Amino acid sequence: MSSGLSVSGLEFRFGPKQALENVSFEVPAGTFCALLGPNGAGKSTLVSLLTRLLVSPDGAIHIAGYDLQRKPRAALAALGVVFQQPTLDLNLTVWQNLSYFAALHGLPRNIVSQRIDAALERLDMRERAHEKARDLNGGHRRRMELARALLHEPKVLLLDEPTVGLDAAARAAITAHVHDLADQGLCVLWTTHLTDEVRDSDHLLVLHQGAILADGQAGAIRGTSSLSDWFLSHTGAAA
Numbered sequence: 212m213s214s215g216l217s218v219s220g221l222e223f224r225f226g227p228k229q230a231l232e233n234v235s236f237e238v239p240a241g242t243f244c245a246l247l248g249p250n251g252a253g254k255s256t257l258v259s260l261l262t263r264l265l266v267s268p269d270g271a272i273h274i275a276g277y278d279l280q281r282k283p284r285a286a287l288a289a290l291g292v293v294f295q296q297p298t299l300d301l302n303l304t305v306w307q308n309l310s311y312f313a314a315l316h317g318l319p320r321n322i323v324s325q326r327i328d329a330a331l332e333r334l335d336m337r338e339r340a341h342e343k344a345r346d347l348n349g350g351h352r353r354r355m356e357l358a359r360a361l362l363h364e365p366k367v368l369l370l371d372e373p374t375v376g377l378d379a380a381a382r383a384a385i386t387a388h389v390h391d392l393a394d395q396g397l398c399v400l401w402t403t404h405l406t407d408e409v410r411d412s413d414h415l416l417v418l419h420q421g422a423i424l425a426d427g428q429a430g431a432i433r434g435t436s437s438l439s440d441w442f443l444s445h446t447g448a449a450a
C-alpha cells in the first residue's frame with residue numbers, strides 16, 4: 212500500500228505508563244478512517260507519533276509509502292494535519308493565512324494562488340478569502356485550517372478531534388467535507404471520541420487503554436447495537 216497510512220507494532224511509554232501497546236493498522240487511499248477512543252485511550256500520543264512530535268524506538272510508521280523514521284522529510288511532506296488547537300493568525304485574512312503557510316512549505320510562488328483557490332473552492336470558502344480569520348465563525352475557521360492542510364497536496368490527512376467546540380451544523384458540515392475528500396482519493400485519519408461522527412461505511416479503529424480494540428467497517432463492528440451502545444459496553448465510556 213503506497214499512498215495510505217501504515218502503522219505496525221507501535222509502542223510508546225511515558226516512564227512507567229504504557230500509553231500505546233503493539234498498535235498496528237492500515238488505512239488505504241480513498242478511505243475515511245475514524246479513530247475512536249475514550250479520554251486517555253492514547254489518541255493524542257498516536258497523533259504525536261504520526262506527526263513526529265514524539266518518536267518511538269518500537270514499531271514503524273509509513274506515510275504514503277515513506278518510512279517516517281528513515282525518510283522523515285518525504286513522509287511529513289505527504290501528510291496534512293489539522294491539529295486540535297486552532298493555529299491561525301486571527302489578524303490575517305484567510306488568503307494571507309494560507310499564503311503564509313504555503314511559503315513555509317516552500318511552495319513555488321507561481322502555483323500558490325492556484326493552490327489556494329483550489330483549496331478554498333473545495334471547501335466552499337472562496338467568497339471568504341479576504342475576510343479576516345477573526346471575523347469567521349468557528350466552523351469557517353476549521354474549514355480554513357482544512358484548506359490550509361491541503362495546500363501542499365498531501366496523500367494522507369490527519370485530523371485530531373477537529374470538531375471540538377463546533378456547533379452541530381458546523382460539525383456535520385466539516386464531517387461531510389472530509390468524507391468527500393476521502394471519496395476523492397485521500398487517506399483520512401479522523402480522531403474523535405464522538406460516535407455520531409462515524410458512518411457505518413467508515414473504516415473504524417477503536418483505541419482503548421493504548422491498544423486497538425476493534426478494526427473494521429463501522430457497521431460490521433457495531434452489529435445490531437448502536438455504535439454508542441457498543442462503545443459503552445466495550446470501553447465503559449459514554450460517547
Ligand SMILES: Nc1ncnc2c1ncn2[C@@H]1O[C@H](COP(=O)(O)OP(=O)(O)OP(=O)(O)O)[C@@H](O)[C@H]1O
Nearest residue numbers: 225228230248249250251252253254255256257404
Ligand atoms: N506527558 C505524559 N506523561 C505521562 N503520562 C501521559 C502523558 N501524556 C499522556 N499520558 C498518559 O498516556 C495515556 C494516553 O494519553 P493520551 O493523551 O494519548 O490519550 P487521549 O486518547 O488522547 O485522551 P484525550 O482524549 O483525553 O486527549 C493516558 O493514560 C495519559 O494519562
